[in-house]
Amino acid sequence: MNVTAIIDPLNPPQREAVTNTDSHLLVLAGAGSGKTRVLVHRIAWLVQVEGVSPHEILAVTFTNKASREMRERIYALLGSAPRSMWVGTFHGLAHRLLKMHWQEAGLSETFQVLDAEDQLRLIKRVYNNLGVDGDRWPPRQAQWFINGQKDEGLRARHLQQTGDPFATVMLQVYRGYEEACDRAGAVDFGELLLRAHELWLNKPDLLKYYQQRFRHILVDEFQDTNAIQYAWLRMLAGDSGWVTAVGDDDQSIYGWRGARIENIQHFTRDFPGVQTIKLEQNYRSTGVILKAANAVIARNAERLGKNLWTEEDDGEVISLYAGFNEQDEARFIAERIKDWESIGNLRSEVGILYRSNAQSRVLEEALLRLQIPYRIYGGHRFYERAEIKNALAYLRLLINRHDDTAFERVINTPTRGIGDKTLQRLRDTARAAEISLWQAAETLLSELPARAAGAISSFRDLINGLPTEDSGLCLHELAERAITVSGLLDFHSREKGERGQTRVENLGELLNACRGFEPEDHEQSALRQFVDAAALDAGDRQADSDDDAIQLMTLHSAKGLEFPLVFMSGVEENLFPHKMSVEEPGRLEEERRLCYVGITRAMKKLYITFAEARQLYGKENFNPVSRFVRDIPGQLLEEVRLSTGVSRPTSYAKPSGGTNDGTENEFGLGQRVLHHIFGEGMVLNFEGRGAQARVQVNFDNEGAKWLVLQYAKLRAM
DNA sequence: AAGGCAAATGTTTTT
DNA sequence: CATTTGCCTT
Numbered sequence: 001m002n003v004t005a006i007i008d009p010l011n012p013p014q015r016e017a018v019t020n021t022d023s024h025l026l027v028l029a030g031a032g033s034g035k036t037r038v039l040v041h042r043i044a045w046l047v048q049v050e051g052v053s054p055h056e057i058l059a060v061t062f063t064n065k066a067s068r069e070m071r072e073r074i075y076a077l078l079g080s081a082p083r084s085m086w087v088g089t090f091h092g093l094a095h096r097l098l099k100m101h102w103q104e105a106g107l108s109e110t111f112q113v114l115d116a117e118d119q120l121r122l123i124k125r126v127y128n129n130l131g132v133d134g135d136r137w138p139p140r141q142a143q144w145f146i147n148g149q150k151d152e153g154l155r156a157r158h159l160q161q162t163g164d165p166f167a168t169v170m171l172q173v174y175r176g177y178e179e180a181c182d183r184a185g186a187v188d189f190g191e192l193l194l195r196a197h198e199l200w201l202n203k204p205d206l207l208k209y210y211q212q213r214f215r216h217i218l219v220d221e222f223q224d225t226n227a228i229q230y231a232w233l234r235m236l237a238g239d240s241g242w243v244t245a246v247g248d249d250d251q252s253i254y255g256w257r258g259a260r261i262e263n264i265q266h267f268t269r270d271f272p273g274v275q276t277i278k279l280e281q282n283y284r285s286t287g288v289i290l291k292a293a294n295a296v297i298a299r300n301a302e303r304l305g306k307n308l309w310t311e312e313d314d315g316e317v318i319s320l321y322a323g324f325n326e327q328d329e330a331r332f333i334a335e336r337i338k339d340w341e342s343i344g345n346l347r348s349e350v351g352i353l354y355r356s357n358a359q360s361r362v363l364e365e366a367l368l369r370l371q372i373p374y375r376i377y378g379g380h381r382f383y384e385r386a387e388i389k390n391a392l393a394y395l396r397l398l399i400n401r402h403d404d405t406a407f408e409r410v411i412n413t414p415t416r417g418i419g420d421k422t423l424q425r426l427r428d429t430a431r432a433a434e435i436s437l438w439q440a441a442e443t444l445l446s447e448l449p450a451r452a453a454g455a456i457s458s459f460r461d462l463i464n465g466l467p468t469e470d471s472g473l474c475l476h477e478l479a480e481r482a483i484t485v486s487g488l489l490d491f492h493s494r495e496k497g498e499r500g501q502t503r504v505e506n507l508g509e510l511l512n513a514c515r516g517f518e519p520e521d522h523e524q525s526a527l528r529q530f531v532d533a534a535a536l537d538a539g540d541r542q543a544d545s546d547d548d549a550i551q552l553m554t555l556h557s558a559k560g561l562e563f564p565l566v567f568m569s570g571v572e573e574n575l576f577p578h579k580m581s582v583e584e585p586g587r588l589e590e591e592r593r594l595c596y597v598g599i600t601r602a603m604k605k606l607y608i609t610f611a612e613a614r615q616l617y618g619k620e621n622f623n624p625v626s627r628f629v630r631d632i633p634g635q636l637l638e639e640v641r642l643s644t645g646v647s648r649p650t651s652y653a654k655p656s657g658g659t660n661d662g663t664e665n666e667f668g669l670g671q672r673v674l675h676h677i678f679g680e681g682m683v684l685n686f687e688g689r690g691a692q693a694r695v696q697v698n699f700d701n702e703g704a705k706w707l708v709l710q711y712a713k714l715r716a717m
Numbered sequence: 718a719a720g721g722c723a724a725a726t727g728t729t730t731t732t
Numbered sequence: 733c734a735t736t737t738g739c740c741t742t
Contacts, residue, residue, distance in 0.1 A: 063731065091732045115732080189732045224731095257730065356728050361734095378730090415718065536732065556729050578728055594729080617727065618733035 006044050006077070010037070017244075017277045018042045021050055024271040026222075026264065027246040030308045031293070031600035032284030032562065035246050036066075039218055040073040042244060043085075046216055047078065054082030056213060058236070061089055061220040064537045066560070070220070086214070090229050091189055092536055094196035098187070099532075101206060105199045108185040110400040113535035115384065118405050119143060119188045126176040129431070137169050145170045146177060150190030151258030153197065153228040183434070184404045193228045200235050211238040222247030222267070226258035234270060243271060249304050250297050253556060253594050255586070264304065282308045284562050284603050286315025292606070292632045293599040299631055300589045308600075320629065321609040321640040324684055326359075326570075329611045330366035332640075333567050336607060337372055337550060340565055347373060347548045351563035353555050353598050355576040358616070359569065360552055367550060377553035382539030387492050387503040388510055394482040395531055397463050402436035411437075411459060414491030418459070422452040462486060469525040476514035478527060483507055513539075555598045566602035568595075572610045572623035595628040608637075612698050613684045622684075622704040672717040678702045680717065 007015050014034055017027045018041045029035035043059065046052040061067040067088050075081050086093060095113065098105050114122065123139045123146070126132075149159065156174040159167075181187065187195065200207035217237055219225070222245040225233070237243050245267055252261040268274045282290055290308045297303070323329030337350055352363055357378050367374045382388060390413055393406035401407075412418045425448070430440035441456050448456065467473050467481050483489045492503035517533070519526040551563065555576075570576055577591035599606060608629060614621045629637075671683045681699035693709040707714070 089732065095732095113732085116730095192732080254730075256728085358727070358734095412718095417718090419718085538731075554729060575728095580728065590729095615733075 003049055006041050006048065010034075010041065011281055013277050013279050013281075014038050014041075017279070018045050019049075020275060020277075021046065021242070024242060024267075024274040025244040026267055026274050026276045027244065027279060028264075028276065028304060028306055029246055029248055029279040030282060030306050031248065031251060031597070032282040033279035033308070034283060035248075035279065036069065036073065036220070038279065039220060039244075039246055040070060040077060043074055043218065044077045047082070052216060054085040056215040057082075057218070058086040058093070058214040058216070059088075059218040059220070060093060060233075061087075062224055064089055064092070066220055067092065089536070090225075090232075091192050094192040094232075095532070095536055097196050097199060098192065101199060101203075104203050104206060105195050107187065107195070110403070111185045111187050112396065112400075112403055112405060113192070113532070114181075114186045114188040114405065115535065115538075116143070116189075117384065117389075118186070121408075122180055122184070122186065122405070123173065123177055125427075126173055126180050129180075130172060130176050132169060132173060137166070137173075142170055142173045142177075146174050147188075147190050148258060149174065150188075150194050151226040151228060153194060153231055155194070183431075185402070186405060190228075193232060197228055197232045197235065200232075207235065207238075210236060211241060214241060216242050216244070218244045218246070220246055223249050223252040223261050223264060224254050224259045225263050226260055227263075230260065230263045230266065237271070243267075248306075249302075250300075250306065250593055251559060251597050253559065253590060253597060255590050261302075278306055280306055280308055282310045282600075285310065285600060286312055286604060288314045288317055288636050289599060289602050289606055292318055292636045293596050295633055295636075296592060296599060296628050296631045297596040300592050301585075302589060316605050317638045318606045318608060318632065318636055319640050320625075320637050321607065322625070322682070323609060323611045324682060325613045326362045326611040326615065327366070329569060329609045330362045331369075333363065333569060333607070333609060334366040334370045334372060336567070337367070337565075338370055341372075345564070347550050349564040350567070351551045351553070351558060351561065351565070351601060352567045352569060353553060353558050353601065354569050355555055355578060355594075356570075357554060359575075363552060363569065372550055373547060374550040374552055375547075377551065377557050382506070382509070383534045384538055385503075385506055387488070387506055388534075390488055390492075391479065391483050391507060391510055392531060392534055394463075394466070394486050394488065395479060395527060397438075398466055398468055398478070398482065399525075399528055399531065401438040401463070404430070404437045407437045410486070410488075414487045416459060417455045418452060422448065422456070469527045475517055475526045475530055476511050479514045480511055483510075555594050558601050559597050562601055562603055564602075564604045565607075566598070566605070567607045567609060568598045569609045570611065570614070571595075571608050571626040571629055572614065573626055574621065574623045575614070575616075576626050577628070592628060595626075612682050613704070620704075622698045624700075673697060673714045674717050675699065675707070675712060675714055678705065 007018060010018060014037065017025060017038045027035065027038060029038065039059065043057060046057065047054055059070060061070060071087050074087070088096065098107060098111070102109050102111065120139060120143050123142050124134070127134050127139060156171060156178055159171055159174070161171065162168070181191065200210070214236060217233065219233060233243065247264060249261055249264055252259060255261060268276065287310055290310055294307055321329070321332050323332055333352060337347070340350060341347060354360065354363070360376055364374065364376065383392070390410055393409040396403045396406035397410070408423070411423065425444060426437050426440045429444055430437050433440070433443070441460065445453050445457060462485065466485060467478055469478070471478070473481070489504065489507055492507065493500050495503060514530065517526065517530050519529045576595070577588055581587035581591045610625050612622065614623065672680060673683055674680055675697070678699040679701055681697040684696045684698050684704060694706050695709050695712070695714070696704060696706050697714070698704040
């Protein structure tokens with residue numbers, strides 16, 4: 001195989017990052033600087049030039065999407081699929097380890113992965129058992145607490161008892177939750193990492209085996225690693241493994257969920273002789289966009305320091321638009337998109353980004369009005385939908401009758417007359433006798449009232465009567481039987497409104513996924529592997545990528561993507577940076593990095609928009625433009641002038657008829673005005689007529705005020 | 718067991 | 733404001 005294919009498409013620092021094999025490597029890869037390319041080419045280099053066996057390589061990412069992409073690109077470059085290489089997410093690899101060594105890890109062979117929803121349910125049950133008041137201590141807070149501790153590698157027994165009532169309750173819940181998980185053979189996401197770490201900690205022989213095996217460890221998005229992931233990596237590397245960490249401190253936006261940007265510094269400290277390589281040449285954006293991004297991020301104090309540059313031209317300036325409210329902002333965006341389409345561009349080349357999901361609504365409405373197809377990211381993903389989880393629960397019961405999470409989920413779905421009372425009895429019995437709910441149901445059959453007993457025994461017969469893994473049927477046939485015989489399909493189809501139909505469609509989609517599923521190994525049944533894969537992969541948010549649609553998403557989910565045309569919307573103080581983050585400097589820096597991420601998504605043209613007035617949670621807010629916009633040098637920005645005579649949104653329309661005093665002609669909505677005391681501002685709203693006519697103005701320095709027109713002596717500007 | 722109503726609650730999200 | 737949740741009723 002030729003070396004040139006590996007290194008020819010690389011610039012000098014990329015080449016260095018690919019070929020340097022005599023030290024640990026820290027690759028600081030700016031946005032759009034070809035980081036995945038470096039990872040993939042480095043793997044190819046190791047295999048084809050250095051003669052490293054794929055067997056000795058472990059590459060780890062954060063998302064399934066990233067690991068899929070890496071696999072595909074390795075395959076494309078090497079021309080073969082190296083089966084023995086471990087490529088996956090932290091959670092996926094940990095899961096794989098725990099499956100292989102379930103005994104050593106102290107798990108049951110059929111342990112189940114809990115997703116966030118399952119976890120919360122279980123926590124609520126622990127609350128019930130312990131008699132903890134859910135109103136005083138919201139279960140979500142306990143979930144947050146537990147996950148946070150696990151991210152740090154801490155179990156309940158590691159935590160100190162303090163006088164703080166909150167901490168005391170949380171600790172109590174954490175303990176109860178750990179017990180409940182153990183009893184149920186359930187493992188949450190954080191637990192996967194924690195257990196995998198402890199597995200090596202407690203079984204030095206196993207650790208030694210993996211240390212000797214994985215001589216080369218490559219980590220993507222290193223800035224997003226949390227404490228336990230870092231500890232895991234460090235342990236695996238030992239004294240002999242070579243680590244390549246690729247990341248960008250400027251794109252660390254997940255600190256709030258445990259990611260530790262400091263791991264980058266720790267890496268250079270903990271691994272002797274780390275070579276640091278910066279990738280600063282950007283292949284994505286115009287000069288203007290990069291200069292703006294650099295200017296914004298430069299104001300962060302805690303940086304390793306990088307400056308993106310490009311060989312491309314400056315390109316178009318960034319357009320800044322001040323909408324007088326969020327509807328106007330959205331309308332502006334939709335109109336610019338119409339322009340974009342009208343000159344023959346694709347809609348899929350456009351991304352609309354926002355800080356929080358709540359902002360998508362108005363944007364959607366505006367797009368709908370102009371009949372622009374869009375796709376919105378976020379919300380529930382495929383394997384998180386109720387109907388899909390119900391179907392999977394039946395499949396899980398097929399594999400393991402003692403899967404209590406699954407049992408609870410479908411014992412009465414579709415409803416078969418097993419109420420809360422019966423279920424609580426099952427739980428109590430199961431807990432007292434340390435048996436599964438399934439077993440408890442068997443035991444209680446004779447004691448339960450006839451109706452409940454009948455329902456339970458028919459449920460048992462139903463599950464027992466379903467074809468199993470070794471029935472010779474293939475995966476999708478098994479699944480189809482399960483959802484039809486159980487009555488689940490029927491149940492969901494009967495749901496009223498559009499919902500029933502979507503749910504049936506989704507169940508059909510699930511069968512499709514079964515049909516297309518390719519099992520990894522042949523030791524386990526396809527069914528088992530499918531159920532596990534579903535637990536670890538939430539599924540793509542939307543399947544059909546062939547239709548040409550605008551992409552709407554939060555700034556967070558935009559990381560890693562790029563669009564020729566980008567709208568960054570709602571760029572206002574208190575929204576972005578979010579008001580929850582402005583107090584602490586550290587959190588503000590993260591917001592700034594988020595802004596940097598947003599700007600660098602744009603390839604050709606960037607619009608930044610904000611609203612002078614915004615309805616949020618039923619209250620009107622007047623926020624000044626974001627400080628981040630002020631950080632962008634003026635010559636890179638062009639303020640889009642409001643067209644005169646902006647049409648007034650219907651919600652503001654006054655009752656027609658009567659004489660008009662002419663104010664509407666003099667001061668239109670969005671009109672800039674000057675007041676002798678308050679200075680400059682923008683007209684937001686009108687009220688009343690004649691002598692009572694009042695006008696609402698958002699002054700640049702004084703905020704929004706209502707003024708009586710006849711006294712205010714406003715001058716149009 | 719389903720429907721109706723009041724109350725709570727509302728960054729960011731992957732696994 | 734609007735959506736979700738939990739509690740209550742039928």
